[in-house]
Amino acid sequence: MTTYALYGEIIFPAHEGRQGFKVRRFSEVKIESSWKSLTDTAEIVLPRKVRDFDRMKVSEWFREGDPLEIWLGYDGNLVLEFTGYVKTVPAGIPLLISCEDEMYKLKRNTISVSIKDCKLKQLLQEIAPGYSIVCDDTKLGNVRYSKVSPSQILEDLQKQGIYSWFKNKELHAMGRSQLEEDAVDIQLELTAGESLKQKAIEDTLVIMSLIRKKGKKLIVEVGDKNAGKRLKKEISGIEITEAELKREAEKMYRDAKQPGLDGDITLFGVPRIEHGSKMNLKSTLYPEKDGVYYVDAVTKTVTPPGYTQSCKLGNKTAV
Structure with missing residues (x-):
């Protein structure tokens, strides 16, 4: 051993x-x-x-x-x-x-921003100067904020499906965290513990609305009618078409209906895991839990001489 x-x-x-x-x-x-x-x-x-x-x-x-x-x-x-x-x-x-x-610093000052036809990277460079930025070319339209903290702006982006996090001194802003690394093989019977169960796939209705600068609010609905589970998302500050709004709603619906596992899996200190990592789960006793999953969150606890990593699984992936 x-x-x-x-x-x-x-x-x-x-x-x-x-x-x-x-x-x-x-x-x-x-x-x-x-x-x-x-x-x-x-x-x-x-x-x-x-x-x-x-x-x-x-x-x-x-x-x-x-x-x-x-x-x-x-x-x-x-x-x-x-x-x-x-x-x-x-x-x-x-x-x-x-x-x-590093988000500590972005909570403790205020900033005013006004940018026409703004792209995501422009906004992040404006509110977080001095940091390396990792993001895509998402268009935000006309952006205007007055005397708010940079972290409040990032919280507003979350409502549009753009999540932000720091990795040391790098500010990342994307739809989700997915590292381009091989999946880590995990044998469930050799872990410190797990509370995984099959995720219930419920009837779901996605209601997505766009707050237009001019005109009425645009609302699209995608999914199962009369569903008990309703996911609502409101987008503002950008100008997109009804077809683009519907595509966003359809993606949100597909993610919600994706099969997977709920719960946590607890590992020892190795192999090292961070959010965005992929786990290739294998189980001798419960083969229905086999599959490759992204990790959404990790809690690392060190109480010498012990070291554990409690990992919350995200979506299942094909590779």
């Missing part, structure tokens, strides 16, 4: 007069990441009795807005799992430090 030695480092770079330092002793690290949530978060639990902390006030070591990096791995092979900023530092014992990724 292969054994691994867990190793981790939390790096606090020098910032605003405070020297940089590393933390290698921690009680727990929990990282939550999803392409649907806008903001990735981390929680770090530190014992109060850590060398040198008692020589200095905790508030002088950890301050709101301080940058940090969380590196995790086995046998000294570390991977950068989280980069972001300290959000809160409670004074209790043990120390619980809450953190947010």
Whole structure:
């Protein structure tokens, strides 16, 4: 049997007069990441009795807005799992430090934007200067925002089906997270646990509406009439035709009716998974669960010496 030695480092770079330092002793690290949530978060639990902390006030070591990096791995092979900023530092014992990724910065200033015939990349470069942008050539039409935070603009894009997330210092904005990598083979009987069950395929009606700058609201309906499950989506700020709106509704309907699995699968620290990864599930006891699925969200929890990854599955894919 292969054994691994867990190793981790939390790096606090020098910032605003405070020297940089590393933390290698921690009680727990929990990282939550999803392409649907806008903001990735981390929680770090530190014992109060850590060398040198008692020589200095905790508030002088950890301050709101301080940058940090969380590196995790086995046998000294570390991977950068989280980069972001300290959000809160409670004074209790043990120390619980809450953190947010780069979205932390986009929540804390306001901006006004007015662009005619705007493309997605133009808007993102305007609201998030200094970051690398990864997106497609989606046309947004005329865009106008007045004194709102960049994160509020990204939340507005979500209502149009454009989801945003950071991957370290890269801002991604797409319809979903899908990494161009081979699927990771997972034998369900060898995992730390799973709560997967066949997803119920319900009768579904998609109601999509377009708020036009001039004229009446355009509404299209696609799907099963008298359905108990109704999915509604409202689009504004862009000019598209009724046929284009219907195609969007049809895609949303197909996604909703796609067979798959609900629930979570919990892995140990290897193989490494992130949202957008593909899992090729195999089961000896439950072959009906076999298939290749995208991962929508991952919660990584490290409580030395344990390391688990709780993965929420997304759509099933052919490859």
